[in-house]
Amino acid sequence: MKEKNPWHTPVTIIITVIGVIAIVALVTVAVLQNRPLAQKYKYGIVLDAGSSHTALYIYEWPAEKDNNTGRVEQTHSCKVKGPGISSYASAPSRAGESLRDCMQEAKLRVPGKRHLETPLYLGATAGMRLLNIENSSASDVVFHAVEEALQKSPFSFQGARILSGQEEGAFGWVTVNYLDDRLKQGLETTGALDLGGASTQISFVSDNFDGSESPENAVAFRLYGNDYNLYTHSFLCYGKDQALRMVLAQQTQSGPGTILDPCFHPGYNETKNYSVLYDSPCVSDRKPQGAPATFTHLGKGNFSQCLDVVKSIFNFTYCRYSQCSFNGVFQPLLQGPFGAFSAYYFVMNFLNLTDTSIPLDTVRKKLTSYCSTPWDQIKQQHPDVKVKYLAEYCFSGTYILTLLTEGYNFTSESYPNIKFIKKIKGSDAGWTLGYMLNLTNMIPAEAPDSPPLPHAGYVSIVTVIAILLFVLFILSLRPLWPRCSKQPQII
Numbered sequence: 001m002k003e004k005n006p007w008h009t010p011v012t013i014i015i016t017v018i019g020v021i022a023i024v025a026l027v028t029v030a031v032l033q034n035r036p037l038a039q040k041y042k043y044g045i046v047l048d049a050g051s052s053h054t055a056l057y058i059y060e061w062p063a064e065k066d067n068n069t070g071r072v073e074q075t076h077s078c079k080v081k082g083p084g085i086s087s088y089a090s091a092p093s094r095a096g097e098s099l100r101d102c103m104q105e106a107k108l109r110v111p112g113k114r115h116l117e118t119p120l121y122l123g124a125t126a127g128m129r130l131l132n133i134e135n136s137s138a139s140d141v142v143f144h145a146v147e148e149a150l151q152k153s154p155f156s157f158q159g160a161r162i163l164s165g166q167e168e169g170a171f172g173w174v175t176v177n178y179l180d181d182r183l184k185q186g187l188e189t190t191g192a193l194d195l196g197g198a199s200t201q202i203s204f205v206s207d208n209f210d211g212s213e214s215p216e217n218a219v220a221f222r223l224y225g226n227d228y229n230l231y232t233h234s235f236l237c238y239g240k241d242q243a244l245r246m247v248l249a250q251q252t253q254s255g256p257g258t259i260l261d262p263c264f265h266p267g268y269n270e271t272k273n274y275s276v277l278y279d280s281p282c283v284s285d286r287k288p289q290g291a292p293a294t295f296t297h298l299g300k301g302n303f304s305q306c307l308d309v310v311k312s313i314f315n316f317t318y319c320r321y322s323q324c325s326f327n328g329v330f331q332p333l334l335q336g337p338f339g340a341f342s343a344y345y346f347v348m349n350f351l352n353l354t355d356t357s358i359p360l361d362t363v364r365k366k367l368t369s370y371c372s373t374p375w376d377q378i379k380q381q382h383p384d385v386k387v388k389y390l391a392e393y394c395f396s397g398t399y400i401l402t403l404l405t406e407g408y409n410f411t412s413e414s415y416p417n418i419k420f421i422k423k424i425k426g427s428d429a430g431w432t433l434g435y436m437l438n439l440t441n442m443i444p445a446e447a448p449d450s451p452p453l454p455h456a457g458y459v460s461i462v463t464v465i466a467i468l469l470f471v472l473f474i475l476s477l478r479p480l481w482p483r484c485s486k487q488p489q490i491i
């Protein structure tokens with residue numbers, strides 16, 4: 001008794017074994033070839049040399065995703081002790097030294113083997129802009145000292161420079177919209193409101209703004225294949241510290257020995273120096289002649305009178321355009337949501353006014369009550385808050401309300417479109433991230449090509465197709481199959 005085609009069983013076995021090995025090899029190659037690289041991170045460091053202080057930010061992103069946004073995150077921030085670098089004009093070497101502790105922290109936070117390739121930037125804002133106006137050689141000396149200190153760091157120092165007000169506004173807008181993932185997805189953008197100590201910025205996209213009426217306020221971007229005509233303006237001297245100087249200058253124009261200030265709490269009583277108050281290009285031309293060396297600054301705590309004196313530092317009458325914000329500066333119609341950060345957040349958060357669904361009338365009532373609270377009581381209620389900040393919240397709240405409503409023309413209807421924010425997804429809102437993204441070319445003009453399938457999808461499809469091909473191959477060998485169902489033929 002002998003079976004027909006005696007060789008077919010071993011052949012089928014060999015084919016099956018080869019087939020299985022081929023599938024395993026194919027899938028293994030596909031998996032290995034397309035395996036995502038072990039997650040390696042890159043880092044970038046930006047120093048924000050502001051008017052009142054310097055802050056260091058460390059950013060991190062997966063190495064293979066340089067060009068793909070939404071992935072850069074702030075991993076650490078460090079507040080430099082002491083004042084902003086513009087305050088070191090008379091002792092420049094101390095400006096460099098002041099950065100030492102934060103730089104030391106950065107060395108520990110960024111892995112050692114990444115130090116050399118990590119770019120380090122320093123950008124200075126309105127404090128240095130003012131020093132540069134006042135005394136450009138003093139600002140050069142400060143920069144020199146700071147550069148010398150940063151060149152000694154193990155990072156790849158890319159230079160220190162003063163940002164223009166337009167750059168500060170535009171990069172703040174990029175940061176907010178990048179973190180919200182609005183740029184890559186081409187969604188409606190969020191406007192950016194930044195309140196610093198020496199300047200303030202407003203930046204937004206408006207359908208009725210193409211830059212033709214006021215080209216100096218226009219910044220055109222092409223990001224991820226979308227074109228943006230951004231309106232931006234920076235008001236030098238309208239940061240909250242310089243605005244306070246202007247308000248005090250307004251009240252000390254005649255050089256009195258005492259002023260009764262409605263923007264400070266009743267019972268507030270401090271002796272202040274005329275020369276210190278007027279030591280800024282924002283007010284220096286108004287310094288009263290023949291004033292005493294000092295004046296007594298008394299608080300009165302009257303919100304509506306504070307509102308009047310705050311309004312007096314704005315010019316709402318002159319406008320040579322179709323519409324203006326203030327001081328003759330063009331501003332198109334407000335449009336869309338806005339994120340308000342930096343000092344906007346610090347102040348409104350302290351005053352419990354970050355909820356913009358609170359009607360503006362209620363905001364005014366709350367400020368009326370807060371400003372009239374005696375200074376002793378305020379200090380007692382907030383023993384942990386820095387006295388300098390505490391003394392100024394009545395003024396700062398009144399200033400913010402005036403700037404937003406009278407200055408930028410937010411109304412009861414549009415005020416709720418503002419969101420007071422400090423961070424977005426763990427990263428601080430501010431110009432630094434946008435600045436770094438721009439300098440490292442991390443936001444492409446065109447939308448990046450994305451792989452049609454995620455890795456897991458790719459591997460599954462390769463496996464299924466390989467198995468299918470193998471089954472078809474086995475089926476094509478049917479004539480060689482043993483006829484198991486039939487009785488073996490006997491010759």
Ligand SMILES: Nc1nc2c(ncn2[C@@H]2O[C@H](COP(=O)(O)OP(=O)(O)O)[C@@H](O)[C@H]2O)c(=O)[nH]1
Pocket residue numbers: 049050051052053084125126127195196197198199239240241342343346347350389
């Ligand atoms: N209340 C409060 N204000 C702060 C804090 N940190 C900074 N500021 C104020 O926020 C403003 C922003 O300062 P800065 O960034 O140095 O100013 P810029 O250079 O003009 O943008 C200044 O008026 C600071 O006094 C804080 O923790 N609390």
